[in-house]
Amino acid sequence: QVQLQESGPGLVKTSETLSLTCSVSGTSIINYYWNWIRQSPGKGLEWIGYIDYRGTTNYNPSLKSRLIISVDTSKMQFSLELSSVTAADTAVYYCARAKGYYDRNGYWVEKLGPLDYWGQGALVTVSS
Amino acid sequence: DIQMTQSPSSLSASVGDRVTITCRASQSISSHLNWYQQKPGTAPKLLIYAASTLQSGVPSRFSGSGSGTDFTLTISGLQPEDFATYFCQQSSSTPRTFGQGTKLDI
Numbered sequence: 001q002v003q004l005q006e007s008g009p010g011l012v013k014t015s016e017t018l019s020l021t022c023s024v025s026g027t028s029i030i031n032y033y034w035n036w037i038r039q040s041p042g043k044g045l046e047w048i049g050y051i052d053y054r055g056t057t058n059y060n061p062s063l064k065s066r067l068i069i070s071v072d073t074s075k076m077q078f079s080l081e082l083s084s085v086t087a088a089d090t091a092v093y094y095c096a097r098a099k100g101y102y103d104r105n106g107y108w109v110e111k112l113g114p115l116d117y118w119g120q121g122a123l124v125t126v127s128s
Numbered sequence: 129d130i131q132m133t134q135s136p137s138s139l140s141a142s143v144g145d146r147v148t149i150t151c152r153a154s155q156s157i158s159s160h161l162n163w164y165q166q167k168p169g170t171a172p173k174l175l176i177y178a179a180s181t182l183q184s185g186v187p188s189r190f191s192g193s194g195s196g197t198d199f200t201l202t203i204s205g206l207q208p209e210d211f212a213t214y215f216c217q218q219s220s221s222t223p224r225t226f227g228q229g230t231k232l233d234i
Contacts, residue, residue, distance in 0.1 A: 058222050114219065
């Protein structure tokens, strides 16, 4: 079965870089788009960005200047680096797969397909 | 960014009830609307995509409708396991955006 698992430090110091990795199993890493989403009490669910197996990315403009998402297809992993973190970056971070589908007009939608598999989430706290 | 507004923010209901949650987009998103269910301490679970397509394995008591800017999620015959928080999410354009959630409790 498809499984995604986030890993990384649960505590990051203010102004440092938050790094997380998502390990994927039970599915091909090709043909899908791989997403990071975070959830905090104050901001709800926030989409961070996505990457495909070729390394093509799309980032949320609100985070773009601090964000790098990368992929390692040989390890079946993709990763998140968020620099210069503050307390506002404290959240549960999820990785998720976007699946493709045909919309009502018969067009194939994949980059922004629905998020059908999620990791369990990783709580990251930013503190000095 | 496209803003997604859900109503109500919270809802009380009983087992067997029929409930409807609405989601409004700040601009037209055609049918690019997804619904998720989240229980405490767990990741969101995809229920419906493309406004009305039931995700595999999701019970048929869940249904979705709408297009353009106005969408609804209906649960017909609430079951105890349905008490959770529900989110809508637009996938018309980046950045993906989510509604603030509707908490459904007993």
